[in-house]
Amino acid sequence: MVQQQPLLEGRNVTKYFGGLAAVHHVDFAVYPGEIVGLVGPNGSGKTTLFNCLSRILPINEGEIYFKGKNITHAKPYQVAHMGLARTFQVIRVYRKMTVLQNMLISRQWRGEGILKMLRPSSKATHERARQLLDFLLLGHLMHEPAGHLSGGQRRLLEIGMALMPDPDIILLDEATSGINPTLIETIKDRIRQLNRQEGKTFLLIEHNIDFISDLCSRVYVLDFGEKLAEGTPEEIKNNPAVIEAYFGAE
Amino acid sequence: MRTRRLETIFSSRNTFIGWIILLILLALYPQVTELSGIRLLQLTQIFIFITLASNWNLIGGMTGYVDFGHAVFFGVGAFVMGILVTQVQNYIVFAPGLSFWQALPIAGLAAMLFALLIGLPTLRLKGPYFSIAMLGTFVAMREIVRVLKDFTGGGRGLDLPPVLNRERDYYFMLVWMGLVLIAIWWIHRSEFGQSLMAIREDEVGAEMRGINTTKHKIIAFMLAAFSTGIIGGFWAFQNTYIDPDVVFIEQRTVEMVMASMLGGLGTVWGPPLGALILYVLQDVVWSRVPEGHLVVLGVLLIIIVLFVPEGILGTFKNPSSTSLGRLLRGYREEQPRPETVATE
Numbered sequence: 001m002v003q004q005q006p007l008l009e010g011r012n013v014t015k016y017f018g019g020l021a022a023v024h025h026v027d028f029a030v031y032p033g034e035i036v037g038l039v040g041p042n043g044s045g046k047t048t049l050f051n052c053l054s055r056i057l058p059i060n061e062g063e064i065y066f067k068g069k070n071i072t073h074a075k076p077y078q079v080a081h082m083g084l085a086r087t088f089q090v091i092r093v094y095r096k097m098t099v100l101q102n103m104l105i106s107r108q109w110r111g112e113g114i115l116k117m118l119r120p121s122s123k124a125t126h127e128r129a130r131q132l133l134d135f136l137l138l139g140h141l142m143h144e145p146a147g148h149l150s151g152g153q154r155r156l157l158e159i160g161m162a163l164m165p166d167p168d169i170i171l172l173d174e175a176t177s178g179i180n181p182t183l184i185e186t187i188k189d190r191i192r193q194l195n196r197q198e199g200k201t202f203l204l205i206e207h208n209i210d211f212i213s214d215l216c217s218r219v220y221v222l223d224f225g226e227k228l229a230e231g232t233p234e235e236i237k238n239n240p241a242v243i244e245a246y247f248g249a250e
Numbered sequence: 251m252r253t254r255r256l257e258t259i260f261s262s263r264n265t266f267i268g269w270i271i272l273l274i275l276l277a278l279y280p281q282v283t284e285l286s287g288i289r290l291l292q293l294t295q296i297f298i299f300i301t302l303a304s305n306w307n308l309i310g311g312m313t314g315y316v317d318f319g320h321a322v323f324f325g326v327g328a329f330v331m332g333i334l335v336t337q338v339q340n341y342i343v344f345a346p347g348l349s350f351w352q353a354l355p356i357a358g359l360a361a362m363l364f365a366l367l368i369g370l371p372t373l374r375l376k377g378p379y380f381s382i383a384m385l386g387t388f389v390a391m392r393e394i395v396r397v398l399k400d401f402t403g404g405g406r407g408l409d410l411p412p413v414l415n416r417e418r419d420y421y422f423m424l425v426w427m428g429l430v431l432i433a434i435w436w437i438h439r440s441e442f443g444q445s446l447m448a449i450r451e452d453e454v455g456a457e458m459r460g461i462n463t464t465k466h467k468i469i470a471f472m473l474a475a476f477s478t479g480i481i482g483g484f485w486a487f488q489n490t491y492i493d494p495d496v497v498f499i500e501q502r503t504v505e506m507v508m509a510s511m512l513g514g515l516g517t518v519w520g521p522p523l524g525a526l527i528l529y530v531l532q533d534v535v536w537s538r539v540p541e542g543h544l545v546v547l548g549v550l551l552i553i554i555v556l557f558v559p560e561g562i563l564g565t566f567k568n569p570s571s572t573s574l575g576r577l578l579r580g581y582r583e584e585q586p587r588p589e590t591v592a593t594e
Binding site for chain 1: 437469
């Protein structure tokens with residue numbers, strides 16, 4: 001296999017909260033077209049790492065590269081302009097705006113001038129929003145306020161919002177949390193489709209091991225902020241250190 | 251059903267057309283009727299009130315940054331107007347005082363520049379911290395103006411040339427109000443306006459979705475300040491006298507906030523409606539209980555927050571969110587909550 005340049009890479013990423021190392025000297029790489037999992041017990045630093053990668057949190061040590069460019073000091077909107085999108089552990093949709101408005105406002109921003117921003121959303125943006133909503137089975141709810149959706153529908157909407165700008169990589173933070181099994185299958189199916197048909201790269205935080213096993217080619221395991229293991233889902237499932245981290249020593 | 255009809259009536263496009271017709275009627279009004287000077291002055295004050303509330307709504311309602319010191323831009327506009335009209339010739343040899351029309355855009359631009367300088371640090375703050383910082387800016391500016399006696403006249407203030415022309419004032423404010431309302435209507439339906447509302451709802455989420463939130467907030471703040479500065483400048487010229495205590499009054503900001511809340515925060519037509527109702531109410535209360543009218547307004551503010559927190563238009567749009575809306579809709583508690591209506 002020809003070694004490609006990583007799409008997203010962290011080198012020695014470290015984040016402290018006071019004296020606590022939430023993420024400690026973590027190295028990782030995600031290559032174009034991959035679906036990579038990030039697992040670990042609660043409090044192991046997964047979401048903190050996501051927040052560092054998407055530049056919501058500054059890091060204390062290390063470097064982050066996206067498409068070969070150093071984004072260690074970039075702002076979140078700049079990273080988004082470059083093609084990195086994400087969802088959140090606690091769903092962040094604009095509850096008072098309609099589902100369609102949520103999608104439209106998540107379109108591809110590229111730092112336009114004020115005059116260009118003063119136009120209403122274009123027809124092409126509307127069309128993309130409608131297509132994605134249909135794809136995510138939310139087309140019939142497009143005029144509902146997002147606050148009226150169920151938890152699962154909001155998760156789907158958030159995924160749709162992440163897809164709106166046609167990003168290169170999507171970071172999904174516990175996309176199946178609190179979702180019924182039928183909808184989990186829908187989400188899984190949509191991720192697979194986007195990966196295979198459009199070549200989208202995904203980095204997933206997940207507690208649902210079956211979900212990870214079905215989708216991911218590689219998995220990173222974090223524990224106490226440090227990288228505990230890395231490998232295929234099968235390797236990870238049988239890794240004694242991972243088993244100990246999850247279930248404790250015998 | 252009844253609420254649905256009201257929602258349709260208050261849809262943005264219908265209301266826009268309604269306002270345009272109203273503006274035309276207001277333009278014709280002084281020509282077809284014999285209006286007294288005091289009536290023209292009252293109507294001009296209503297236009298000022300409406301425009302100030304709409305300006306505040308841009309940053310406080312649409313963007314969600316509750317600005318408790320917005321009247322500072324009114325004060326900056328007023329004093330820049332006063333200085334340019336009366337003081338320039340004292341400092342620049344052979345330079346006569348500027349005319350109203352020359353000084354007015356400078357007053358607006360000065361307020362806008364001041365908003366940029368103040369907004370860069372304060373708009374980094376969130377929630378009550380921003381509100382208090384702006385209140386502090388407002389109070390500090392009043393004292394600065396008082397101290398800079400050579401320019402501002404200090405506590406004694408400045409006398410502007412007495413040019414009494416009520417009709418000109420009326421038409422000026424009518425046109426400015428019309429322009430501001432059209433601009434706000436346009437902004438509301440634009441991607442810029444939608445992004446301001448996204449910032450209001452979730453700033454971190456908006457930033458992560460590619461919106462340069464700092465830039466958007468600063469632009470909204472500057473636009474609001476420009477219009478408020480213009481009104482401050484106009485008001486100074488109309489009033490013919492300004493001093494820190496008549497220009498920098500907290501009540502002006504409180505009125506902007508109340509009008510916006512009463513009409514509907516973040517809506518286009520709510521603040522004008524709220525301002526109109528509040529002005530009439532203030533007038534009635536003032537004429538009957540002059541010594542207690544602020545108490546009445548305080549009680550009104552409490553009632554708004556408790557029963558119609560989304561304002562009049564907000565209540566029509568989302569009746570289930572307020573006590574009044576549920577009453578209007580005949581909403582029963584045993585009905586399913588909206589969250590559970592949608593199925594997975």
